[in-house]
Amino acid sequence: MDLDIVELSRLQFAATVMYHFLFVPLTLGLSVIVAIMETVYVMTGRPIWRQMTKFWGMLFGINFALGVATGITMEFQFGMNWSYFSHYVGDIFGAPLALEGLMAFFLEATFVGLFFFGWDKLSKVAHLTVAWLVAIGSNFSALWILIANGWMQNPVGAEFNPDTMRMELTSFYEVMFNSVAQAKFVHTVSAGYVTAAVFVLGVSAWYMLKGRHIELARRSITVAASFGLASALSVVLLGDESGYDVSHNQKMKMAAIEGMWETEPAPAPFNLIGFPDMEARETHYAVKIPWLMGLIGTRSLTTEIPGINELVAESEDRIRSGIIAYDALMAIREARDATPPAVRAVFEDHGGNLGYALLLKRYLDDPREASEEQIKQAADDTVPNVWPLFWAFRIMVGLGFGFVAVMAYFFWRSSFRKQVYPRWALWGAVAIIPAPWIAAELGWIVAEYGRQPWTVDGVLPTALSVSHLSVADLLLTLAGFMIFYTILFVVEMSLMLKYIRRGPVEDVEETEIWTARHEHRLRTTDGKDPFAATTTE
Amino acid sequence: MILHELISYDVLRVIWWLLLGVLLIGFALTDGFDMGVGVLLPFVAKTDIERRIAINTIGPVWEGNQVWFILGGGAIFAAWPPLYAVSFSGFYLAMFVILAALIVRPVAFKYRSKRDDARWRNTWDWALFAGGAVPALIFGVAVGNVLQGVPFELTDDLFSRYEGAFHAKFAGLLNPFALLAGLVSLAMLTTHGAAWLSLKAEGPVAARARVFGTWCGIATIAGYALAGLWLAVGIDGYALVGEAAVNGPSNPLYSEVLRTESWLAAYAVRPWITLAPALGFLGMVMAVLGLRAGREGTTLLWSKLGIFGAISSVGLTMFPFILPSSLDPRSSLTVWDASSSHQTLFVMLIATVIFMPIILAYTAWVYRVLWGKVTEADVTDSGSAY
Numbered sequence: 001m002d003l004d005i006v007e008l009s010r011l012q013f014a015a016t017v018m019y020h021f022l023f024v025p026l027t028l029g030l031s032v033i034v035a036i037m038e039t040v041y042v043m044t045g046r047p048i049w050r051q052m053t054k055f056w057g058m059l060f061g062i063n064f065a066l067g068v069a070t071g072i073t074m075e076f077q078f079g080m081n082w083s084y085f086s087h088y089v090g091d092i093f094g095a096p097l098a099l100e101g102l103m104a105f106f107l108e109a110t111f112v113g114l115f116f117f118g119w120d121k122l123s124k125v126a127h128l129t130v131a132w133l134v135a136i137g138s139n140f141s142a143l144w145i146l147i148a149n150g151w152m153q154n155p156v157g158a159e160f161n162p163d164t165m166r167m168e169l170t171s172f173y174e175v176m177f178n179s180v181a182q183a184k185f186v187h188t189v190s191a192g193y194v195t196a197a198v199f200v201l202g203v204s205a206w207y208m209l210k211g212r213h214i215e216l217a218r219r220s221i222t223v224a225a226s227f228g229l230a231s232a233l234s235v236v237l238l239g240d241e242s243g244y245d246v247s248h249n250q251k252m253k254m255a256a257i258e259g260m261w262e263t264e265p266a267p268a269p270f271n272l273i274g275f276p277d278m279e280a281r282e283t284h285y286a287v288k289i290p291w292l293m294g295l296i297g298t299r300s301l302t303t304e305i306p307g308i309n310e311l312v313a314e315s316e317d318r319i320r321s322g323i324i325a326y327d328a329l330m331a332i333r334e335a336r337d338a339t340p341p342a343v344r345a346v347f348e349d350h351g352g353n354l355g356y357a358l359l360l361k362r363y364l365d366d367p368r369e370a371s372e373e374q375i376k377q378a379a380d381d382t383v384p385n386v387w388p389l390f391w392a393f394r395i396m397v398g399l400g401f402g403f404v405a406v407m408a409y410f411f412w413r414s415s416f417r418k419q420v421y422p423r424w425a426l427w428g429a430v431a432i433i434p435a436p437w438i439a440a441e442l443g444w445i446v447a448e449y450g451r452q453p454w455t456v457d458g459v460l461p462t463a464l465s466v467s468h469l470s471v472a473d474l475l476l477t478l479a480g481f482m483i484f485y486t487i488l489f490v491v492e493m494s495l496m497l498k499y500i501r502r503g504p505v506e507d508v509e510e511t512e513i514w515t516a517r518h519e520h521r522l523r524t525t526d527g528k529d530p531f532a533a534t535t536t537e
Numbered sequence: 538m539i540l541h542e543l544i545s546y547d548v549l550r551v552i553w554w555l556l557l558g559v560l561l562i563g564f565a566l567t568d569g570f571d572m573g574v575g576v577l578l579p580f581v582a583k584t585d586i587e588r589r590i591a592i593n594t595i596g597p598v599w600e601g602n603q604v605w606f607i608l609g610g611g612a613i614f615a616a617w618p619p620l621y622a623v624s625f626s627g628f629y630l631a632m633f634v635i636l637a638a639l640i641v642r643p644v645a646f647k648y649r650s651k652r653d654d655a656r657w658r659n660t661w662d663w664a665l666f667a668g669g670a671v672p673a674l675i676f677g678v679a680v681g682n683v684l685q686g687v688p689f690e691l692t693d694d695l696f697s698r699y700e701g702a703f704h705a706k707f708a709g710l711l712n713p714f715a716l717l718a719g720l721v722s723l724a725m726l727t728t729h730g731a732a733w734l735s736l737k738a739e740g741p742v743a744a745r746a747r748v749f750g751t752w753c754g755i756a757t758i759a760g761y762a763l764a765g766l767w768l769a770v771g772i773d774g775y776a777l778v779g780e781a782a783v784n785g786p787s788n789p790l791y792s793e794v795l796r797t798e799s800w801l802a803a804y805a806v807r808p809w810i811t812l813a814p815a816l817g818f819l820g821m822v823m824a825v826l827g828l829r830a831g832r833e834g835t836t837l838l839w840s841k842l843g844i845f846g847a848i849s850s851v852g853l854t855m856f857p858f859i860l861p862s863s864l865d866p867r868s869s870l871t872v873w874d875a876s877s878s879h880q881t882l883f884v885m886l887i888a889t890v891i892f893m894p895i896i897l898a899y900t901a902w903v904y905r906v907l908w909g910k911v912t913e914a915d916v917t918d919s920g921s922a923y
Contacts, residue, residue, distance in 0.1 A: 061647060062647060062648075062651075065643045065644055065646070065647035065648070066643075066644065068600070068603075068643055069639070069640040069641075069642075069643045069644055070640065071607075072606075072607060072610075072636060072639050072640065073636055073640065075607060075610050075611065075614075076610060076625060076632060076636055078614065078621075078625075079610075079614065079621045079622055079624070079625025079626060079632075080625045080626055080629055080632050080633070081626070083622040083623065083625065083626035083696075083697055084622070084696050086614065086618055086621050086622035086625070087618055087619055087622040087695055087696070087697070090614055090615070090618025090619075090621060090622065090877070091618055091877045091878050091881050092881070093614070094611065094613075094614035094615030094616070094618055094621070094877070094881075095615045095877075095881055095884065095885055097610075097611040097614050097615065098608065098611035098612045098614065098615035098616070098885060098888075099611075099615075099885075099888055100611060101604060101607050101608030101610075101611040101612070102608060102611075102888060102889065102892040102893070102896070103888075103892055105604045105607055105608065106601065106604045106608070106892075106896045106900075107899075109600040109601045109603065109604045110600070110601035110604070110896075110899060110900055110903055111601075111899075111903070112600055113596065113597035113598055113599075113600050113601060113903070114597060114903050114906065114907075116597070117596060117597035117907065117922070118597075118906060118907075121906050121907065122906065161786065161878070163786035163788055163791075164695075164786045164787045164788050164878075165694055165695045165788070166618070166695070168877075168878040168880070168881070169877075169878055169880050169881045169884070170880070172880070172881075172884045333693065467626035467629070467697075468626065468696070468697060468698045468699055469626065469629060473629055473630065476630070476633075477629075477630070477633045480633060480637065484637060484640065488640070488644060491644070491648060492644075495648055495651055498651075498652075499651075
């Protein structure tokens with residue numbers, strides 16, 4: 001197990017998945033926003049809403065292409081760079097990926113073509129159905145991949161089979177309704193909706209500032225603000241749900257996020273800010289809010305949340321138990337069906353800690369021969385690097401509350417201030433366009449970096465999960481991805497900006513004909529056109 | 538849960554072996570013509586409008602077609618985890634090249650016509666060519682290597698190791714037999730693409746496609762026959778020693794494997810599998826005749842039959858082997874020792890039985906909506922065409 005291979009494989013996975021996740025959240029959210037706009041079009045018949053659908057749909061399409069393309073890399077990378085992981089947990093982990101293909105990818109990919117090519121070939125309602133199927137397909141794919149990821153965080157419904165040297169499924173129901181997976185799904189999808197809402201809001205605000213496409217921009221802001229407010233609230237609330245789950249299932253991750261080294265008496269305080277120190281094992285200059293941590297993590301005033309030092313001691317016990325399991329496993333592998341029942345019973349008792357014994361494989365081939373010092377070292381390895389988690393989490397949460405405030409403000413202006421927006425607010429909306437992407441990537445850093453040293457929590461260490469490759473192979477593909485992805489990013493951004501600058505295709509004639517035909521419906525009692533409101537102050 | 542014992546483990550394994558074939562064939566039949574059109578693009582379409590017509594014949598459907606490939610990857614992961622682990626890391630650089638091609642392709646489709654610039658468009662046209670030709674070639678090369686055996690071995694922990702470093706091994710993959718298999722695959726999918734273009738395009742594009750398709754079809758038939766001959770005399774086969782433990786645990790090391798004279802011994806044991814290569818030849822010959830005669834609809838169907846026969850002949854010849862090991866035959870993966878657990882196979886089968894018909898139904902509906910030839914007006918009048 002060459003460490004270079006492990007580090008390079010991790011770097012490649014992190015780089016490609018973070019790149020992939022530049023496109024995913026926008027796909028998730030924009031598919032729904034586009035479908036909402038088309039729904040309004042079909043219900044009201046106003047041509048402007050079709051133009052909006054087509055315009056945002058075009059941007060959705062540019063983004064979608066790269067989301068799909070970079071997603072293929074992810075699916076293949078498990079086998080290419082993480083072949084022992086694939087062998088060890090493929091029996092459980094593979095199923096959601098295949099289901100993602102069956103239920104989600106076919107749906108979104110088959111209908112996305114028809115969405116763009118079907119405007120003249122389908123009735124209004126049929127085309128609207130197609131738009132919603134694309135949105136549902138995209139969101140379904142998030143469900144299945146997060147069930148897969150949720151299992152890596154909280155591996156339920158599976159047990160180790162000594163005959164096949166891998167984890168095998170015992171309950172598909174438990175894997176599917178894994179509480180971690182469900183909380184992650186709603187949190188991630190809502191984050192995608194916020195991303196798209198901020199994107200639509202920002203682009204529309206830019207049109208307002210430039211005095212272009214006012215009609216489209218005004219309506220788009222209304223949609224983005226209402227959709228975005230609901231989504232931002234749900235991100236925060238469901239993020240809290242995620243936190244509650246983490247505190248149950250991944251106590252070490254929770255303690256690391258908190259920078260909480262010692263177990264505090266319940267209800268534990270929350271470190272608002274501070275500077276975690278891995279060497280000294282304490283968090284310097286911590287600003288604490290009493291009670292808050294205990295409330296978020298346990299929703300009680302009496303349950304204790306264990307600190308890092310206590311959890312390390314627990315890991316050490318589990319490593320010792322894992323070594324007993326490993327010894328039994330070797331005996332079972334030798335004797336196979338002739339294994340004495342007593343040895344099987346020992347494995348039954350300690351098998352749950354087998355993964356902890358595998359942590360020792362970094363230091364020696366046979367965990368049974370580990371020295372006391374190596375066991376201590378392996379126990380220390382179970383602590384993830386604290387400060388990146390501590391800060392990534394706080395910035396993410398801060399941004400999350402920020403989105404609630406921004407969306408609430410625009411929702412208020414849109415609903416109660418006649419859709420009039422001050423220029424500073426519009427500039428602000430343009431400026432925060434990158435923020436949801438930052439929050440989403442930080443969220444993944446907390447989730448995945450915080451799971452280290454495991455690929456599957458408590459089951460399979462990252463250092464063991466890789467393929468039998470050479471450093472040269474990995475450097476070659478890593479360089480290939482870097483160059484390739486950079487070019488694609490430049491192309492994608494230039495096209496995105498080009499189409500945003502060009503703006504929507506406005507069919508003035510059609511709009512006028514429609515307005516003339518529906519004039520009676522547009523007049524309010526005071527005889528004024530309700531949509532002739534002023535735009536910017 | 539004991540529900541999964543309704544279907545015995547060995548039956549489930551055979552079903553999933555068949556489904557693996559269905560997915561690979563489904564991919565070749567659908568995305569195959571997309572890749573074929575990509576290969577043909579620079580040759581059958583000269584002007585920009587001709588190229589746009591050719592691209593837009595597959596514009597609305599390639600994305601759905603490509604999912605057969607993605608689902609293939611997912612299904613191998615779910616139903617045959619050892620196969621996924623060994624082959625994807627074993628063919629490391631080849632997989633990377635395929636990935637690169639498959640990433641370029643969607644981007645080329647979406648971005649090509651978004652700038653009115655001859656050099657921009659020409660660059661993306663060649664990207665589409667590479668996005669079709671490279672995977673088509675490499676898939677064939679992979680099949681050629683699988684038939685010869687792949688140099689891997691499994692440790693007692695079932696970690697798969699390979700001989701030598703892979704950047705060096707990549708050259709080893711490109712041996713003569715594998716290259717022949719690669720060329721057959723490339724020619725076959727190009728023929729398929731020509732059959733599609735002759736159905737969906739008009740005028741000079743369709744006419745040129747028929748000419749190219751005819752020659753590629755003839756090359757496919759000759760290459761496929763040559764590969765069969767080579768397989769008969771030049772390549773050793775594999776066989777399981779003793780009775781296979783069809784319901785045993787999925788541990789390849791539990792079985793013994795030896796090298797045999799030739800894979801084609803299978804045709805003496807199971808004479809009915811001769812049907813597969815026979816259908817392959819029949820389909821390809823009829824496709825060539827159809828392209829010559831200018832028949833449209835039936836030609837595509839014949840070409841599909843040819844692909845079906847050719848791919849299934851490989852699987853049936855090797856049964857029960859899926860990925861033989863030339864380095865350590867005992868490590869070879871077979872249908873009986875490289876599957877998921879009984880329960881996973883059962884759950885996945887239920888999901889497939891429910892969703893596959895739904896997928897086929899809506900795919901058919903989409904093709905029906907898009908029925909008819911793509912004309913110049915379709916491309917120029919629609920704001921959303923590629």
